[in-house]
Amino acid sequence: MIEKACFNSSWIKNKHKEISADPILIEKAIYAFELLGSLVENGVNLTFKGGTGLMLLVPELKRLSIDIDIITEGEDETLDKAFNKIVREGVFKKWEEDERLSSHEIPKRHFKFYYASSIEKRDSYVLLDIVQVNSPFCKTIKKPITLPLFEVERELEVMIPTVDSFTGDKLSAFAPTSIGIPYGKGKSMEIIKQLFDLGILFEYITNFKEISKAYKKIAQLEASYRNISLPIAEFLNDSIKTSFLICQLDFRRSIENDYIRELRDGIRRIKSHILGGRYSLLNAKEDASKVACLASSIKDNRLDIDIERLKIERKDISRIKDAYLPEEFGILNRLKAISPESFYLWAVATKVKSL
Known part of the structure; x- marks a missing residue:
């Protein structure tokens, strides 16, 4: 060929x-x-x-x-x-x-x-x-x-x-404490590859309903392979929590544990596979914010979100001027200064902002 x-x-x-x-x-x-x-x-x-x-x-x-x-x-x-x-x-x-x-x-x-x-x-x-x-x-x-x-x-x-079905598959793989590529197996770069790919796919998605349908079907399969009998919401929470851990990295009073160290290692190692060799912690936080928005929308069954409007409004800084995240995500308010678009996506994820 x-x-x-x-x-x-x-x-x-x-x-x-x-x-x-x-x-x-x-x-x-x-x-x-x-x-x-x-x-x-x-x-x-x-x-x-x-x-x-x-x-x-x-x-x-x-x-x-x-x-x-x-x-x-x-x-x-x-x-x-x-x-x-x-x-x-x-x-x-x-x-x-x-x-x-x-x-x-x-x-x-x-x-x-x-x-x-x-x-x-x-x-x-x-x-x-x-x-x-x-x-x-x-x-x-x-x-x-x-x-x-x-x-x-x-x-x-x-x-x-399709892009939307592909996104559902990739999201199921980014759940390292349940159905995704796991922590503790020397696969830190593989975990971050899913994050990176989801960040790319987010820019092309068009249909939350198709993403959700594909995700649920694949998540059920992955859970059955692993003999896990938890509700699908728990797998989505896994993705959201992992995204949170990445986004709070290096902020004052941020969490530091073995999971964090593995995520850091993956962010460092993936650079060799990226064209141009650049992938910063801020890039990872931007991608993690997209994942949090995706996963929370599926978990809460908010599938009628206007995706094109979401992509436009995240660039409008005026929309987040007086917004603050719920207390459990409060550390991520600092995203507002360094990545307003990421903060906006977390505001949507936590229902501070609605579409």
């Missing part, structure tokens, strides 16, 4: 200069999309999701993601046949299953597809994560597999969730 020249070190180094990203990650991303295209070409019926899916979904490339996450109802035999053909006819040298022990019942399998890296001068691999279930997404669309990272010999399309 991808032009052969795009796998050469000269192409990758030119892209490194062009977009200011790690050449190893650029190369991995190119091979990841080659793998995706090969799966489509070989008849694997799939829905593409995850951070790499987001690269196709939104108009502007913000961060590099290097794993392929798909949902498919494909049988093991069908997948094995496709994998063998991909290796036999393409740029990959071999594939193998990466078997992992898990305490959860998630029907997920992991595969490594190896290639000869022109940057690392050794064999490297792309990770393919497969969940073998019916697609939980409310709505999907077809997107061409094209990016500024590479040129294609022929254009292919892949099924991907």
Whole structure:
């Protein structure tokens, strides 16, 4: 699918200069999309999701993601046949299953597809994560597999969730004490990747009802995999509390604990995956405010919010001049001075401001 020249070190180094990203990650991303295209070409019926899916979904490339996450109802035999053909006819040298022990019942399998890296001068691999279930997404669309990272010999399309359905999925992953990517597992950057992606998606969402529908369906699935029997509101509270912890960082009398240290570590580490290499604590607070607004709106069933009006009014400083957050969120009143838009979103989240 991808032009052969795009796998050469000269192409990758030119892209490194062009977009200011790690050449190893650029190369991995190119091979990841080659793998995706090969799966489509070989008849694997799939829905593409995850951070790499987001690269196709939104108009502007913000961060590099290097794993392929798909949902498919494909049988093991069908997948094995496709994998063998991909290796036999393409740029990959071999594939193998990466078997992992898990305490959860998630029907997920992991595969490594190896290639000869022109940057690392050794064999490297792309990770393919497969969940073998019916697609939980409310709505999907077809997107061409094209990016500024590479040129294609022929254009292919892949099924991907809409922005609103994608947002519901991402929000379920940002709940580190319940159904999301957990604390305490060495996944600090993965937690913050969800935050970063939600910050991007927020600018493109159009329908809270679709977000809520997708979220609830996926949250119920994730809870069942983990044998968690809590109301969905608790998972949304998890996202809101995590957003609060991020937004209060470094304010006077702010909380400092192991969770905070892990969130700080993730904010620091994600910079290597972001184009331009910049992601400040203030950026994280801005994204966390968006998540708090999203999660609280779903929790309170405020699904008729005019999203376009919300995006416009958050920029109007006069609307927050005399506003103050409830006592339990009082420390976040300091956002008003450094990020008025973030304060406004928290005002909506806590119902100080209505739409």
